[in-house]
Amino acid sequence: MDRRDFIRFSIVGGVTGIVAPKLALAGVPDSPFAGSVFYTKDAPGRWSKKVGGHLPNLEIDKSAGLIQVVTGHEMRGFDHYIVKHVLLDRNYQLIDEKMFNPMTDKTPISTFKLNGYSGPLYALSVCNKHDTWLNLVEV
Numbered sequence: 001m002d003r004r005d006f007i008r009f010s011i012v013g014g015v016t017g018i019v020a021p022k023l024a025l026a027g028v029p030d031s032p033f034a035g036s037v038f039y040t041k042d043a044p045g046r047w048s049k050k051v052g053g054h055l056p057n058l059e060i061d062k063s064a065g066l067i068q069v070v071t072g073h074e075m076r077g078f079d080h081y082i083v084k085h086v087l088l089d090r091n092y093q094l095i096d097e098k099m100f101n102p103m104t105d106k107t108p109i110s111t112f113k114l115n116g117y118s119g120p121l122y123a124l125s126v127c128n129k130h131d132t133w134l135n136l137v138e139v
Helices: 003-025
Strands: 057-061 066-070 082-088 094-099 109-113 120-127 131-138
Touching (some): 066 082, 094 109
Antiparallel strands (some): 082 120, 120 131
16 A cells, blocks of 8 residues: 555545544434434334333433433343443533443443533443444433
């Protein structure tokens, strides 16, 4: 590879790394990846019968500055469980995450501090069998 190709590929790769995630998730319900890479209430893809137990539910307590993420999913040991909850800001940057231990955590519930954040929040619930589910709430 010559120097010009190297520079060209470096620039394209850098721009793709910045732009692609925003295009993939922009307006989440209309995202080209909703229903295939991640799942939502409106785009459950192949898991249309799994929405109730996998979609993260979000409860905001503005006075305490907290958001609680609850997934109505049973924890059946390492056979079938929610692996983690992830909270992302408007730019899809990690705010926080909580990993679950299916042997000790009876329910997938996590609480995160908002630290004065306002705007859209994206919550992900990751199941070991039924992939990643996304929900959105405005704070």
